[in-house]
Amino acid sequence: MKKVSFLIFFSILIIIFSLLFFRSKGSFSSVDSGITRIFSPVGMVFSNSTGGIRSFFTNLGNIGNLQKENANLKDKNNQLEAEVARMSADIKETESLKRELGFKNDSGFNTIPAEISFFDPTNVRETVIVDKGKNQGVKTNMAVTSEGTLIGRVTEVYGNSSKILLITDPFSAIPAELTTIDATGLVQGQVGMGLVINQVPQETDLKKGETIVTSGLGGQYPKGLILGTVENVNKQNNSIFQSASLKTLVDFKSIERVQIIKD
Amino acid sequence: MTTALNIIIFIAAFFLQTTFLPRFNVFGLVPNLLLIIVAAFALYGKTYESYVYAFVAGLVLDTLFGGPYGFHIAMFMAVVFAASLFSGEEDTEAPSQLGIIFTAVASLLFYGILWLVVGFGAKNFTLNGGVFSLEEAGVTTLFALIILPLARRLFQFEKRAAEVRRVQ
Numbered sequence: 257m258k259k260v261s262f263l264i265f266f267s268i269l270i271i272i273f274s275l276l277f278f279r280s281k282g283s284f285s286s287v288d289s290g291i292t293r294i295f296s297p298v299g300m301v302f303s304n305s306t307g308g309i310r311s312f313f314t315n316l317g318n319i320g321n322l323q324k325e326n327a328n329l330k331d332k333n334n335q336l337e338a339e340v341a342r343m344s345a346d347i348k349e350t351e352s353l354k355r356e357l358g359f360k361n362d363s364g365f366n367t368i369p370a371e372i373s374f375f376d377p378t379n380v381r382e383t384v385i386v387d388k389g390k391n392q393g394v395k396t397n398m399a400v401t402s403e404g405t406l407i408g409r410v411t412e413v414y415g416n417s418s419k420i421l422l423i424t425d426p427f428s429a430i431p432a433e434l435t436t437i438d439a440t441g442l443v444q445g446q447v448g449m450g451l452v453i454n455q456v457p458q459e460t461d462l463k464k465g466e467t468i469v470t471s472g473l474g475g476q477y478p479k480g481l482i483l484g485t486v487e488n489v490n491k492q493n494n495s496i497f498q499s500a501s502l503k504t505l506v507d508f509k510s511i512e513r514v515q516i517i518k519d
Numbered sequence: 520m521t522t523a524l525n526i527i528i529f530i531a532a533f534f535l536q537t538t539f540l541p542r543f544n545v546f547g548l549v550p551n552l553l554l555i556i557v558a559a560f561a562l563y564g565k566t567y568e569s570y571v572y573a574f575v576a577g578l579v580l581d582t583l584f585g586g587p588y589g590f591h592i593a594m595f596m597a598v599v600f601a602a603s604l605f606s607g608e609e610d611t612e613a614p615s616q617l618g619i620i621f622t623a624v625a626s627l628l629f630y631g632i633l634w635l636v637v638g639f640g641a642k643n644f645t646l647n648g649g650v651f652s653l654e655e656a657g658v659t660t661l662f663a664l665i666i667l668p669l670a671r672r673l674f675q676f677e678k679r680a681a682e683v684r685r686v687q
Contacts, residue, residue, distance in 0.1 A: 373538075374537040374538060374583060374584075375537055375538065375541035375542075376537075376541075376584045377536045377537050377540075377541070377549070377551070377553065377580060377584065378549075378551075378584070378630075378633060379541070379544075379547075379548065379549040379655060380630070380633055380634065380637055380651075381584065381637065383584055385583060385584075419583075419584075447647065447651055509541055509542050509544065510542065
């Protein structure tokens, strides 16, 4: 009995290595696409319903803080209105300068809206599957945002679905810059620990709450997309660079809808 | 258990694993429900059937998600193979503690190997990978404490029902 079991296990191992070989040759794209097509619609129904449940419980837990938060937001709103009035004049001037200099206007991206069907089950890699693919114009390496924040890029495209590598994945590295100071760094994901910005020059005055955006270096991501805000700065005197953990502006586990940036 | 029920259990576990559990994680940790289900089938069910379910579940996970292709297939098949060494065919009388210890060890190995295979390397394994594997194995074992005895009951019930049908 155990001998037969071992034989089955051994033959399955051979099948796995064959699968690995054929996949590396690109022979499996239709199989991948087929499986994704079968599972995506049901996954989306599950994903959307669980997202709603999570939001409900989160809001219920925070009800005590809502009044305080509301008062703070009213104050902030008044400040912002005043700021908007001042900035609208600046925008007119900036737009005119941009046109003059031939810069591409970063706002008004052409996007494809998509919904998340599945999350990676292992909790080691941070990938999600969305319900838009090649047939809707999605291509690999397109940047993906949610609520105005960069959340990842497209790594694999199937017929009607795509795989997105989130910025919180340990293999994600994004050239970034600070919004208030002229300094750059590299935003990377960490297993179970969110985002960190590394390689920030030691002399840079990193402050808590500082907004970090994409620098556009390397051309993989458009310039100026929000990545997060500085939370804890890790500065060591004997090091050339400093690092800091970042607070993301969106809860990656609650995201339901995303925007895939076409151009 | 009947094939239809087995398939329903696997499909439900798959969707829970990929849509529900990541959103309702326990302090950022996601239990490996599919690993528990594969272990339950391997320990208390038919070995050949368990190989088939493990293969299909692994294939779907490997196809849909990142990481090395074949990892889930190999790990799930290894779980069935290891279980076949510890317990007999449809061994529903095996103590629950055996299943829980087996799942704890299997999940610890699963996450440890995944950490190395994904490419984080052995250099920082002790500090990060080891802690991560222990945490994930811990939360998976907590879920196994609830799921495995239930699965064992289900298999026992179905085994008795099959014996009654055979006698009649």
